[in-house]
Amino acid sequence: MMSQDTKKPAVKTTGHSWDGIEELSNPLPMWWVWGFYITCAFAFVYWLLYPAWPIGHMYTKGVPGLNTLTYTATSVDGKETQKTTHWNMRSKFMVEMNEHKAAQKQWFDKVASMPFAEVSKDADLMQFVNSAGKTLFSDNCAPCHQAGGQGKIKFSPNLTDDHWQYGGTYEDIHTTLVGGRRGAMPSFKAVLSGEEIVQAANYVLSLSGEPHDAGAAKAGDALFHGKAGCYACHGPDAKGMTAIGSANLTDKIWLWADVQGAKTPEAKLDEVKYVLINGANNGVMPAWGARLKPEQIKLLTVYVHDSLGGGK
Ligand code: HEC
Ligand code: HEC
Structure with missing residues (x-):
C-alpha cells in the first residue's frame, strides 16, 4: 500500500483505498438532504391530488374531493350540462374555455344591447x-x-x-x-328564341359599356322592357332590386356571368347567354x-x- 506516503485527509474515509486514492465519507450536504425529503413529500401529495399510478386498465385518479374540476359542457345541439370530474387535462381545458366564454359574454352582451x-x-x-x-x-x-x-x-x-x-x-x-x-333568375330557354337570347345578351352588355352589337342590343332593349319581362325583376333602369336580389346589370360587378374575366367580346356574350339560357338560382x-x-x-x-x- 502506498497510502503511508500521502497526507492523511482531515475527513473520515470509508477505509477503501485503491492505488492511494481513498474514498471519503463526507455527510451529504444539508440542502441536498432536504431537497430529497421535499421531493418525496411533493410526490406523495401529487399522488393524492392528480392521476398518477397505472393500475390494470385504469389509473389512480387522486383522492376524490381533494382536487376535482367542475365545468359546463355544451353539446353539439347547444344543450348545457354541468360536469364534475377528477383533475385531468381535458377538464382543465374545459374550465379555461368556460372562463374565456364568460369573459367574452360581457362583450357579446354589449353588442346585443x-x-x-x-x-x-x-x-x-x-x-x-x-x-x-x-x-x-x-x-x-x-x-x-x-x-x-x-x-x-x-x-x-x-x-x-x-x-x-x-x-x-x-x-x-x-x-x-x-x-x-336565394336569388331566382329564371331560365329563358323556353321563353326566348336563340336569336332573342343573343339580342337580350347584347343589351345586357351595352348597359355596362361592354363591347356589343348595337343593332342586336336595340332589339334586346325592347325585349327587356317588353315581352321578356326582365324589367319586372331587374327594374326598368336595370339597376336591380335589393328586395329580391336581382343583380344590378349596369355596373362592372358580376357574379354568375363572368363578363370581367372573359377576354373576347364573343366570350363575354357567351357568359351572359349562359345565364339567360340556364338561369341562375343555384347560389344559396x-x-x-x-x-x-x-x-x-x-x-x-x-x-x-x-x-x-x-x-x-
Ligand atoms: C354555402 C355557401 C355560403 C356560406 C357558408 C355563406 N354564404 Fe353568404 N352567400 C352565399 C351565396 C351563394 C350568396 C349569394 C346568394 C344569391 O346570389 O342569391 C351569399 C350572399 C351573402 C350576402 C349578401 C351579399 C349582397 O351582396 O347582398 C351576405 C351579406 C353574406 N352572404 C354573408 C355571409 C356570412 C356573414 C356568412 C357566414 C355566417 C355566409 N354568408 C355564409 C353563399 C354562402
Ligand atoms: C323573376 C325575376 C327575374 C327575371 C324575370 C329576370 N331576372 Fe335576371 N336575375 C334575377 C335575379 C334574382 C338574379 C340574381 C341571381 C342570384 O344572384 O342568385 C338575376 C341575375 C341576372 C344576371 C346575372 C348577373 C351577374 O351578376 O352575373 C343577368 C345577366 C340577368 N339576370 C339578366 C336578365 C335578363 C336579360 C332578363 C330578361 C331576359 C332577366 N334577367 C330576367 C331575377 C330575374
Missing part, C-alpha cells in the same frame, strides 16, 4: 367585433366567401366591395344572415338564424358591414 351604429362607434368594442368576427367568419362563412370575404366568381359574392345585391344597410345584412338568400346563402346565436349574428353583421366591406 347596443344599436348597430353605436357598436361601430365604440373603438374598444370594435376590437372585440374584429377578432370575434374574424373567427366566426372563418368558421362559418369563409368556406364559401373565401378567407378575406372576397368571394368567388360563379359561386359566392364579394363582401368587401360596396356593392350589395340584397342591400348594404345593417338591417339588410342582418336580414340576409338570419333568413338566408344559408340561413343562420337557427345555427348561430342572435348576438353572434349581430356581431357578424357589424363585422361584414364595417370591417369587410363598404356597408351602407
Whole structure:
C-alpha cells in the first residue's frame, strides 16, 4: 500500500483505498438532504391530488374531493350540462374555455344591447367585433366567401366591395344572415328564341359599356322592357332590386356571368347567354338564424358591414 506516503485527509474515509486514492465519507450536504425529503413529500401529495399510478386498465385518479374540476359542457345541439370530474387535462381545458366564454359574454352582451351604429362607434368594442368576427367568419362563412370575404366568381359574392345585391344597410345584412338568400333568375330557354337570347345578351352588355352589337342590343332593349319581362325583376333602369336580389346589370360587378374575366367580346356574350339560357338560382346563402346565436349574428353583421366591406 502506498497510502503511508500521502497526507492523511482531515475527513473520515470509508477505509477503501485503491492505488492511494481513498474514498471519503463526507455527510451529504444539508440542502441536498432536504431537497430529497421535499421531493418525496411533493410526490406523495401529487399522488393524492392528480392521476398518477397505472393500475390494470385504469389509473389512480387522486383522492376524490381533494382536487376535482367542475365545468359546463355544451353539446353539439347547444344543450348545457354541468360536469364534475377528477383533475385531468381535458377538464382543465374545459374550465379555461368556460372562463374565456364568460369573459367574452360581457362583450357579446354589449353588442346585443347596443344599436348597430353605436357598436361601430365604440373603438374598444370594435376590437372585440374584429377578432370575434374574424373567427366566426372563418368558421362559418369563409368556406364559401373565401378567407378575406372576397368571394368567388360563379359561386359566392364579394363582401368587401360596396356593392350589395340584397342591400348594404345593417338591417339588410342582418336580414340576409338570419333568413338566408336565394336569388331566382329564371331560365329563358323556353321563353326566348336563340336569336332573342343573343339580342337580350347584347343589351345586357351595352348597359355596362361592354363591347356589343348595337343593332342586336336595340332589339334586346325592347325585349327587356317588353315581352321578356326582365324589367319586372331587374327594374326598368336595370339597376336591380335589393328586395329580391336581382343583380344590378349596369355596373362592372358580376357574379354568375363572368363578363370581367372573359377576354373576347364573343366570350363575354357567351357568359351572359349562359345565364339567360340556364338561369341562375343555384347560389344559396344559408340561413343562420337557427345555427348561430342572435348576438353572434349581430356581431357578424357589424363585422361584414364595417370591417369587410363598404356597408351602407
Ligand atoms: C354555402 C355557401 C355560403 C356560406 C357558408 C355563406 N354564404 Fe353568404 N352567400 C352565399 C351565396 C351563394 C350568396 C349569394 C346568394 C344569391 O346570389 O342569391 C351569399 C350572399 C351573402 C350576402 C349578401 C351579399 C349582397 O351582396 O347582398 C351576405 C351579406 C353574406 N352572404 C354573408 C355571409 C356570412 C356573414 C356568412 C357566414 C355566417 C355566409 N354568408 C355564409 C353563399 C354562402
Ligand atoms: C323573376 C325575376 C327575374 C327575371 C324575370 C329576370 N331576372 Fe335576371 N336575375 C334575377 C335575379 C334574382 C338574379 C340574381 C341571381 C342570384 O344572384 O342568385 C338575376 C341575375 C341576372 C344576371 C346575372 C348577373 C351577374 O351578376 O352575373 C343577368 C345577366 C340577368 N339576370 C339578366 C336578365 C335578363 C336579360 C332578363 C330578361 C331576359 C332577366 N334577367 C330576367 C331575377 C330575374
